[in-house]
Amino acid sequence: MASNNDPFQFQEFEEAENLLETNRDAVTVSIEEEDQKSKSQRSAGGFSPDFTDEDPLRTDDKAELLGGQKKSAPFWTFEYYQTFFDVETHHVKERIIGSMLPWPGKNFIQVYLRKNPDLYGPFWICTTLVFAIAISGNLSRFLQYSGSSNYKYTPEFGKVTIAATVIFSYAWLVPLGLWGFLLWRNNKILNLVSYSFMEIVCVYGYSLSIYIPAVVLCIISYEWLRWCSIVVALCLSGSVLVMTFWPALRDDHPRVVMAVVSAIVLLNVLLAVGCKTYFFSSPEIDSQVKSSPKTEVVKPTSST
Template identity: 45%
Template sequence: MAAADDLAFHEFEEAANLLAETPDAATTSQSDKLTSQEHVAVVVGSGIGYGAEGEEEDDKTSLLQDEKPQPRFWTFDYYQSFFDVDTSQVLDRIKGSLLPHPGHNFVRHHLRNRPDLYGPFWICATLAFVLAVTGNLTLVLAQRRDPSIHYSPQFHKGKQSGWAQLLDARVQGHAVTAHIASLVTIAGITIYCYAWLVPLALWGFLRWRQGTRERMGLYTFLETVCVYGYSLFVFIPTVVLWLIPVQWLQWLFGALALALSAAGLVFTLWPVVREDTRLVAAALLSIVVLLHALLALGCKLYFFQPLPLDHVVPAPQAIPPSPNVLLPSSVQPMTTF
């Protein structure tokens, strides 16, 4: 068994001499060496990791640089991006067009630099279809109230055929059939021309004014089309309500729809035109509201007013000859003596 003196700490002379010669030297232990080696290992390992991440970043950068260029405007891929919207976005934009208020910019709060053509296209198509259908239904309801008005469906059916059927249809109100058949075409041309040509003219005018007024902002053409397309949604339920056969109620619904739709246009265009002169801004907004009112008024007067229909002319009936009229000698009865 070792003595207690053997277990005590002893001071080595060589170490003491070295410390005396170099008092600024630092002592290290074996554990410190192990720690430093582990630290070096960690640093080396982490350096490898950072190098891998750097290579991944370089790969991502190269992929972004090799990204496919934007398609040309005459290709299908260019316009496909404007139909890339979901239901929630379309519903949010419809809601924004129905609830306009001062300070609410439809382009900034709902489009957010992502205009779409999906909503305006189907809104215009639905409005044109609803106009044609409700225009036909007004004639049906008018016939039920007034039997003297003759209603004929789009494809007239009768016992006759060929030219005889056409002539008979004209006698029995074929003019009404031709008018009903053209309602869909007229409604579609009117709505789509308004939703595209008016924004085109407005965008061109604002672009021209931007050259004279440097502080004026400008919406893109597709943003302007999108604003006008969504502003027409309020007329879809209004047209359905026009089936109510009460004139003052129809005009009231039309005025409310026009006020909501025109207010949305004015509140959206005001941040752009307010930098222009007061005269130009007032004239431009007045023209926008006037054109919107003409569209609503034209739809109301054309599709929902009774037409001057030609009534059916009764066929001539054979009148028996009067007894006082002398018959020709060739057909006079023979007399007997």
């Protein structure tokens, strides 16, 4: 027989007895009955009691986000490039203005990109520049020689293809070569600033935005105005590129720094001068118009 002082013996509380005595009609519910009822309701509603209500995929995503292990899509999938087109309109506007108005000491990647490069702005800037160059070149030639009787205007649609090849090659192949070179130098010199390929493409794409108003001004058939607009666009675009990539080059060997900076500026000069001389000057038409003999009107002599 158990002792009265046994601590493990079940004892009823006096407060519960007093409450039951005051209210004899009260209904008591046990915890075990509630658990049985909840299980039966979940089974009747089609939910198995063996599984939790949370989605396992959702819990896995939460765990990856909290742990910083969210998996990114592979680069050959559409989801990988979709993130580079998810950009706000005011961000694109700020980046275009920043590329047109460079300020000393402001790095374009650090100030405007903020580790969030986009391809939306560079793609449409390059596309707009291609059509602006082709249309402005045809229109300027038409306005320049429309008064000549020996010139017959024919639209040159092939120059759209040439402009697209030149612009998109410059906006993609040059950043690819620069990114590979910076990656190679970063492996040899560990303290260099490194940029991703998408960041370099974004910088080159936005640096071309100043050329759009420059080529539109080239429609006016004044050679000095055309050269002034091209030179101004060249200086602004080159300044953005040099100030952006200078932090990644300044700690390298001086000869390497001078070679890379010279290559960046030289390729930009070749693009600007090449577009000016090819699309906005036509020496073959000039020689054709100038060398063509003028037709003289011969008055008939009256015979007496």
